[in-house]
Amino acid sequence: MSKKLKSNHKKFKKEAKDTLYKGFDTKNKKVKPKLSYLEELSNHLNLPTDILAGAPIVTATGRSEICLENYKSIIEYNESMVKVQSKTCKICIEGQELNIPYFTEDEMKITGFIKAIYYQ
Template identity: 60%
Template sequence: MGKSLKSSHDTFKKKSKKTLYKQFDNSNKKVSPEEKETYLESLSNSLHLPGDMIVGAPIITTTGRCSLCIENYKGIIEYNSQVIKVQTKTGKICVEGTNLTIKYFTNDEMRVSGIVHSIKYC
């Protein structure tokens, strides 16, 4: 009987693992939230859609220093007359001021009143 043919694919794969098959090796690669946001932001830009639609980015609308509206938040972390801290999909938002009160809130929107000194992303 004749010789059996042996595939050389495995040998070729081992030799060229660092070049040809490198793009397929995703076993140890984890995508960080920052990279994911960047991808989603680039997707929204290429589709010409507002970023908040795809990413779920928080929207903060201020009216002077006495009122603000926060949209697309997930939960309230801290609430007193000097600090209101909320969790969003992209991080935490901290509103600092005096006589701060939450006038109303729904599942994804809240209205804050009082004298606002600062708005921080933490």
């Protein structure tokens, strides 16, 4: 006749509960934003991310002028908001009397009273 084996899993789980997961803080998990492969590579090689990954470069001069480089397209544009798609994210610029005096394939200048810059 065969002898039945008794599982010790429940007993082990109960005994090891305090010691097994002691080093893990399961309550306060902070999620880091994931970087793309090219961003990781540029960090590893100590190169600027705009070279390899095409990361956007946002240069603000005071609260009245922004120079935006490495963008793909303009999503939305009006007096109070300019929303632009870059290679890595969307950039939303909010303000008053916003204007785009010039733009090329990869660079644009936004003027007006700038209140906020958001990355989505």
